[in-house]
Amino acid sequence: MRFYADYHVHTDFSGDCNTSMEEMIKKAIKLGLKELAFTDHVDYDYPDPSFEAIDYNTYTKFFEELKSKYEKKINLLLGVEVGYQPHIKKNIEELLQTYPFDFVICSTHMADRLDFYTGDFFQAKNQNESYRRYFENVLDAVNQFQNYDVYGHLDFIVRYGNFKSKTLAYADFKDIIDEILRKIIANGSGIEINTSGYRYKLNQLHPQTEIVKRYKELGGEIITVGSDAHRAEDLCSHFDIAYALLEKLDIKYIATYRQRKCSFVKIF
Numbered sequence: 001m002r003f004y005a006d007y008h009v010h011t012d013f014s015g016d017c018n019t020s021m022e023e024m025i026k027k028a029i030k031l032g033l034k035e036l037a038f039t040d041h042v043d044y045d046y047p048d049p050s051f052e053a054i055d056y057n058t059y060t061k062f063f064e065e066l067k068s069k070y071e072k073k074i075n076l077l078l079g080v081e082v083g084y085q086p087h088i089k090k091n092i093e094e095l096l097q098t099y100p101f102d103f104v105i106c107s108t109h110m111a112d113r114l115d116f117y118t119g120d121f122f123q124a125k126n127q128n129e130s131y132r133r134y135f136e137n138v139l140d141a142v143n144q145f146q147n148y149d150v151y152g153h154l155d156f157i158v159r160y161g162n163f164k165s166k167t168l169a170y171a172d173f174k175d176i177i178d179e180i181l182r183k184i185i186a187n188g189s190g191i192e193i194n195t196s197g198y199r200y201k202l203n204q205l206h207p208q209t210e211i212v213k214r215y216k217e218l219g220g221e222i223i224t225v226g227s228d229a230h231r232a233e234d235l236c237s238h239f240d241i242a243y244a245l246l247e248k249l250d251i252k253y254i255a256t257y258r259q260r261k262c263s264f265v266k267i268f
Contacts, residue, residue, distance in 0.1 A: 002243065003265045005035035005256060006236050008081070008105060008152070008194060008226020013059055014040040015050030017230040021062065025070055027232035035075045035256060036235075037103050038063065039226070043083030044091045047115050051083070056099045077257060079103035081152060084141045085110055096147055103257040105192065105226075106145065107152030111137035116160040127163045128172065135176045142183040149257060150224050151184055153194040153206035166202055170210035181215050190222020190255055190262075191215055193245070195238040205242060213249055222255045222262060243267065 009024055010017040021038060028036045040059075043051040060078065067076040078099070082092045084106050096104060111134050114121035122130050134157040142151065154177075158168045170177060184191060194206040205212070212223075225242050229235045246254070246267065253264040 003254070003267050004031070004033050004236060004239065005037070005225070005254070005265075006033060006227050006229065006239075007035075007037040007077075007079070007103065007150075007224035007257075008039050008192060008228045009036060009235065010040055010081075010228070010230045011038060013054050014230070015048055015053070016041070019230065019232050021066060023232050024229070024235065025066060025074065025076065027235050029070070029073045031236055033074060033236065035077060037077040037079040037226075037257070039079040039081040039103070039105050041081055041083065042092070042095060043109055044088040045085060045113070046083065046110065047118065056095070060099055077102040079105065081105040081107055082148070083107055083109040084145055085113065086140065086144060087113075089145055092145070093147060100259065102259055104148045104260070105150055105152040106141065106148035108134065108138050108141055116157065119160070119162065122161045127161065127165075130161055131157055131168055132173060132176065135173055135180065139176055139180050139183070142180055142187065146187045146189070148189055149260065149262065150190045150192045150222065150255075151180075152192055153196070153228065154180070154191060154211060155207040156194070156197070158202060158204075159197075159200050168208070170208060170214070177211060178214065178218065181211075181218050181220060185215075185218060185220045190220065190224065192224045192226050193242045194226050194228050195242050196228035198238040198241065199234060205238075205245065209245060212245060216249055216251060221253070221264075223251065224255050
């Protein structure tokens with residue numbers, strides 16, 4: 001039986017989710033998951049202040065109660081998805097030093113202090129310029145900030161922007177993507193395979209196959225798999241595609257975490 005763990009899950013503590021933590025847990029148990037990592041959003045200085053409004057004193061207490069309640073059925077992890085921007089690095093570091101997180105995803109949800117969702121970031125840029133500037137911001141992030149376990153949904157920028165084609169060719173950005181991957185590897189961090197691209201009708205994982213393949217070629221070993229679920233019905237969605245890719249690339253292990261320490265579990 002394969003080892004399934006969803007390492008990117010949101011709850012109603014995130015500003016864009018209405019599903020309770022316990023509802024997610026019950027669904028995960030029903031699906032037979034071994035582990036579930038809650039990675040609610042913390043995006044300081046974001047246009048929507050609800051994305052930075054988590055009271056982690058309340059959150060951690062609530063989490064520990066549920067972890068104890070369900071400990072015989074599933075292993076729950078205290079995670080977080082931090083939205084990195086250079087000017088809020090200190091805020092992020094303070095958060096990670098204060099609370100006992102098991103797992104940290106670093107993501108780029110804004111670039112140049114401009115939001116992707118509202119379209120502000122794409123003003124006065126064509127598609128190529130937008131994507132390259134996104135990757136330049138990601139490169140700045142991995143050069144400036146090392147306190148994370150995996151980098152979130154690389155290349156998800158294709159979800160946004162009012163462009164006719166929702167695609168991004170790795171070959172067009174190979175130089176900077178390779179530099180990002182090398183820095184992630186050198187830092188002892190990893191990447192996630194985020195399956196949400198299929199829910200958004202993009203017909204791809206994040207990152208796309210070519211980037212995952214290149215990550216392995218460069219020596220990358222740390223990979224988690226996450227649905228980025230904001231609804232219970234989306235837990236483990238399209239994991240069959242993610243696992244098929246891992247098998248195709250002869251990647252036999254996924255990473256798991258306890259108290260920010262990485263271990264590997266054989267999946268094939």
